[in-house]
Amino acid sequence: MLVAQRSLALSPIPTLSNPSASPSAAARRFARLLPGALPGPLLLGPGDRRPGPSELTDTLKILEWDKLCGAVAAFAGTALGRDATKAQLSHVDVSFEESNKLLKETAAAVELINYGAGGFDFAGVDTVLVKSAITRVSRGSPLNGSEAMAVVGLIKYADALQVTLKTAVKEDSEWYSRFMPITPMLMDVAISQSFVKSAQLVIDEDGSVKDSASSELRRSRDQVRSLERKVYQLVDKLIRQGKSETSTSEMCIVNGRCCIRVMGDRSTTLGGLLLSSDSSSGSMLEPIAAIPLNDELQQARALVVKAEEDVLSRLTDKMLEEIDDIQYLLQTIISLDVITARAKYSLAYGGTYPDIYLPSYVGGECPEVLHEGVTTQSAPFNLSNKKWKLYMPKCYHPLLLKQHHENLQKAKKDAADATFEIRRNSHGGGEEEGRARLASMKLRVSELEENRPIPVDFMISGNTGVLVITGPNTGGKTISLKTVGLSSLMAKTGVYVIASEPVKIPWFDGIFADIGDEQSLTQSLSTFSGHLRQIGAIRSRSTNKSLVLLDEVGAGTNPLEGAALGMSILESFAEAGSFLTIATTHHGELKTLKYSSAAFENACVEFDELSLKPTYKILWGVPGRSNAINIAERLGLANVIVDGARKLLGTASAEINEVIVDMERFKQSFQQDLQDAERYLMLSKELRGSLLLAKKKIADHGVKLKRRKAKAIADSAAVARSLLRHKLHQFRESTEMKSKSENIVIPNSHSMENLEHPKSNTSSGWSISSQTTNPMNAKECYVPAVGDTVNIPSLGKDAVVLKVEESKGEILVQASNMKLRLKLTDIKS
Numbered sequence: 001m002l003v004a005q006r007s008l009a010l011s012p013i014p015t016l017s018n019p020s021a022s023p024s025a026a027a028r029r030f031a032r033l034l035p036g037a038l039p040g041p042l043l044l045g046p047g048d049r050r051p052g053p054s055e056l057t058d059t060l061k062i063l064e065w066d067k068l069c070g071a072v073a074a075f076a077g078t079a080l081g082r083d084a085t086k087a088q089l090s091h092v093d094v095s096f097e098e099s100n101k102l103l104k105e106t107a108a109a110v111e112l113i114n115y116g117a118g119g120f121d122f123a124g125v126d127t128v129l130v131k132s133a134i135t136r137v138s139r140g141s142p143l144n145g146s147e148a149m150a151v152v153g154l155i156k157y158a159d160a161l162q163v164t165l166k167t168a169v170k171e172d173s174e175w176y177s178r179f180m181p182i183t184p185m186l187m188d189v190a191i192s193q194s195f196v197k198s199a200q201l202v203i204d205e206d207g208s209v210k211d212s213a214s215s216e217l218r219r220s221r222d223q224v225r226s227l228e229r230k231v232y233q234l235v236d237k238l239i240r241q242g243k244s245e246t247s248t249s250e251m252c253i254v255n256g257r258c259c260i261r262v263m264g265d266r267s268t269t270l271g272g273l274l275l276s277s278d279s280s281s282g283s284m285l286e287p288i289a290a291i292p293l294n295d296e297l298q299q300a301r302a303l304v305v306k307a308e309e310d311v312l313s314r315l316t317d318k319m320l321e322e323i324d325d326i327q328y329l330l331q332t333i334i335s336l337d338v339i340t341a342r343a344k345y346s347l348a349y350g351g352t353y354p355d356i357y358l359p360s361y362v363g364g365e366c367p368e369v370l371h372e373g374v375t376t377q378s379a380p381f382n383l384s385n386k387k388w389k390l391y392m393p394k395c396y397h398p399l400l401l402k403q404h405h406e407n408l409q410k411a412k413k414d415a416a417d418a419t420f421e422i423r424r425n426s427h428g429g430g431e432e433e434g435r436a437r438l439a440s441m442k443l444r445v446s447e448l449e450e451n452r453p454i455p456v457d458f459m460i461s462g463n464t465g466v467l468v469i470t471g472p473n474t475g476g477k478t479i480s481l482k483t484v485g486l487s488s489l490m491a492k493t494g495v496y497v498i499a500s501e502p503v504k505i506p507w508f509d510g511i512f513a514d515i516g517d518e519q520s521l522t523q524s525l526s527t528f529s530g531h532l533r534q535i536g537a538i539r540s541r542s543t544n545k546s547l548v549l550l551d552e553v554g555a556g557t558n559p560l561e562g563a564a565l566g567m568s569i570l571e572s573f574a575e576a577g578s579f580l581t582i583a584t585t586h587h588g589e590l591k592t593l594k595y596s597s598a599a600f601e602n603a604c605v606e607f608d609e610l611s612l613k614p615t616y617k618i619l620w621g622v623p624g625r626s627n628a629i630n631i632a633e634r635l636g637l638a639n640v641i642v643d644g645a646r647k648l649l650g651t652a653s654a655e656i657n658e659v660i661v662d663m664e665r666f667k668q669s670f671q672q673d674l675q676d677a678e679r680y681l682m683l684s685k686e687l688r689g690s691l692l693l694a695k696k697k698i699a700d701h702g703v704k705l706k707r708r709k710a711k712a713i714a715d716s717a718a719v720a721r722s723l724l725r726h727k728l729h730q731f732r733e734s735t736e737m738k739s740k741s742e743n744i745v746i747p748n749s750h751s752m753e754n755l756e757h758p759k760s761n762t763s764s765g766w767s768i769s770s771q772t773t774n775p776m777n778a779k780e781c782y783v784p785a786v787g788d789t790v791n792i793p794s795l796g797k798d799a800v801v802l803k804v805e806e807s808k809g810e811i812l813v814q815a816s817n818m819k820l821r822l823k824l825t826d827i828k829s
Contacts, residue, residue: 059513063485064399071402072495075344077122081337088338089493096358096507102494107353108182109343115168122337125157126150130330137319142312145207148199151326158329159191189332190325198318202311209308217307223300231258231293238287257294259286342495349401351496352503359506359545359579389580391504392458397483398498400453408448415441454616456480464601466574466581468590470623471605476616477584478515481549484582485513488547506579508547512538515551528556535569542578550583563587574599591623738794782829790827
């Protein structure tokens with residue numbers, strides 16, 4: 001066996017070097033490896049493909065899609081909404097356009113829920129009763145009160161949703177487009193307010209017909225109440241009259257008639273019709289005196305029923321007039337309930353809007369453009385810089401996450417119940433036992449909170465057609481396959497993918513899986529034969545837009561033949577069998593396919609040799625290595641056995657394992673460095689944004705200060721100019737009046753300048769002239785000395801003499817804060 005394995009490892013590996021080969025050439029090669037081993041055709045060429053819906057059904061069963069449908073449907077508020085959610089999700093054969101439409105609906109519902117549309121809760125709408133009402137009215141049967149009020153509740157809830165949407169659009173017109181395509185669904189429905197008013201006039205909240213619904217009904221009910229009072233009084237009177245020590249009597253109602261039950265001695269003085277007699281329950285009598293009143297009461301009750309039927313009949317006619325609008329409204333509310341269930345599920349588990357694209361190419365590069373729902377700014381930098389075929393970072397298996405949430409909620413509830421029990425029995429016994437139980441429950445809660453499901457990272461480049469994942473058992477390979485399959489189905493049916501980062505997934509026309517160890521007992525096939533039949537059926541149905549998931553390909557038979565078969569199967573899918581194939585295996589030979597074709601890529605699940613446990617993390621670009629001998633050594637197997645196994649395995653294989661170990665370490669180091677680089681890049685972007693924002697704030701503050709200062713200066717200057725103009729106007733008025741009698745020259749503009757700035761120009765002053773300007777006349781005038789105080793008649797002020805120029809007949813005086821040059825004739829002593 002070992003020699004055969006070495007010869008296989010050294011033999012030429014089948015490659016895809018011949019592009020002109022038939023797409024099924026590799027399939028036919030591996031079919032010839034096992035002649036006669038399998039009954040019937042297994043792998044078919046493109047011309048031989050035939051429909052096989054059972055493969056899709058098997059895939060949905062393998063992936064447990066029905067459980068996920070139920071988990072999403074649980075978020076619907078109505079019974080019909082839950083059924084419709086399951087039906088919509090179960091129908092996975094939808095087009096690319098339909099998938100986009102479903103995702104847009106879910107996104108709009110998320111926006112509405114985040115906006116605060118009353119929680120978008122449909123639990124108050126009884127869709128079952130509304131459907132029953134529509135069916136009754138359509139067949140011509142009358143409504144009952146409960147059905148009518150269910151229809152009213154439906155209409156009122158739809159009206160409240162319309163009001164919420166209109167309010168949001170009124171606040172911001174952009175909400176209209178953000179709520180698309182839910183907006184037209186809500187806006188287009190007709191709200192039958194007339195039926196609501198009609199129903200509320202005649203039907204109570206509990207579904208009973210009101211007394212005020214009609215005069216006949218009120219009269220009949222009054223008559224019933226009056227007759228009931230009379231017959232009760234009569235029977236009570238008869239019981240008191242026939243009271244006996246050997247028997248007991250009590251009033252009872254039999255078929256709506258008031259009767260008497262006699263217990264004990266059957267002989268009684270009460271006369272009446274014996275309705276029944278039993279030793280345990282006694283004798284039932286209808287007193288003869290009460291028969292006329294009972295008959296009249298029954299007739300009155302019949303009149304009440306007829307009056308109620310008349311009221312409901314008129315209400316039925318009213319509903320019949322608007323039956324189409326109500327039926328359309330019910331369908332719309334159920335559709336909205338389905339959409340909201342998808343949105344609430346997505347929000348509850350932290351889902352991400354998946355960026356889906358149509359795989360309209362074969363073997364080429366994936367489109368770089370991020371589709372609607374994910375923008376380049378919101379995506380990681382390596383998502384926008386590289387073209388991915390499948391990008392699912394930190395993606396959770398939805399069913400495992402749901403199970404963890406349920407276990408955590410149950411553990412918290414048990415802890416809360418135990419705490420309440422301890423408080424309630426604080427004064428009784430068993431307190432220590434209760435506290436010990438509470439401590440274990442709290443420990444269980446903390447363990448669940450710490451041990452959350454581990455997400456997987458799937459980042460498959462555009463040129464990869466087949467991904468081969470290797471690694472130990474219980475390492476997470478199968479869970480990873482199911483995560484990809486379920487996430488692809490979720491994106492296709494309008495549900496957010498449970499991932500903490502933006503996701504990019506191709507829209508697959510078909511998703512096929514061969515996972516598990518189930519044997520086909522109905523066809524008497526072994527596990528190996530059952531797997532090959534399933535793979536053959538998948539190969540015949542898959543297209544270049546399909547996703548194929550194969551678990552432990554080539555297992556269950558001779559390792560040499562299984563490896564050859566597995567290699568040929570994967571080459572067949574790489575040629576033209578699918579858009580993307582992901583396979584897990586234990587066969588080391590399948591790792592070498594990457595080095596013979598660019599369509600293959602390797603990955604492995606990480607294994608911690610120190611703890612001998614898998615980490616459930618995927619290492620990309622690294623082939624997995626065998627850990628069996630190392631694990632055996634750490635578990636204490638005899639050294640002679642371990643050494644013998646290593647010798648039989650050979651030094652070449654050991655060297656390869658050492659290379660793989662180095663690759664794993666390098667990959668881990670690279671991924672850690674990449675994560676650090678991403679973190680530092682995001683931090684630097686945040687810091688740069690903060691710096692730019694601070695710089696802008698400083699610049700804006702400086703501009704505001706300059707504007708504020710300029711405005712303050714301008715305002716002060718305006719006030720000063722206004723004050724000067726006012727003073728000048730007053731001065732001119734006073735001088736004009738005096739100039740008429742004393743011939744004083746009004747100061748010119750230059751003199752006015754000196755007036756406004758007296759301290760800056762001391763050589764200029766008032767130019768006041770008299771009729772006599774001859775200097776000779778100055779000798780005849782009063783000549784003061786420097787420091788004397790003189791009077792200026794034209795100003796009516798006193799001034800101090802600063803300088804005397806007798807030759808010119810002029811003096812310089814200081815009047816208040818003004819310096820003036822005057823003629824000697826203009827002053828008095």
